[in-house]
Amino acid sequence: MILLAAIARPARAETSPIPAAVQLLLFGKIWMFDRSLAGNDHIVVAVLYQSSLRSSANAKDELIAAVRAGGSKIRCIPVALDNGDLSGALQHVNADVFYVTEMRGIDIQDVVRISRAVTSRPLQR
Secondary structure (H helix, E strand, C coil), rough: CCCECCCCCCHHCCCCCCCCCHHHHHHHHHHHCCCHHHHCCCCEEEEEECCCHHHHHHHHHHHHHHHHCCCCCEEEEECCCCCHHHHHHCCCCCEEEEECCCCCCHHHHHHHHHHHHHHHCCCCC
């Protein structure tokens, strides 16, 4: 399981100092070194965001738009974490990678713990 995070500067309401298209190029290079992903025909990325937080929703939209424009082997699944029920929201997510946007009131350690439990199950595509 790989966990990625978009680093936002909330004071200026930017979603990330690194454009999503550049992030995708970097991800492709990084994933080449992960044996569990290197040979995959496609990679499923769960994009964790909060729709109530504009920078989070914008980061999700930018990543999805960059994936569509790039024609890559990546497929994005947006996962809204608005109700605070992390376990319930992530329980049925079937992804290779979790991309974490800026969020409020979410403990990243909980995301890591739950995503590891979810991704340790065999993937059913």
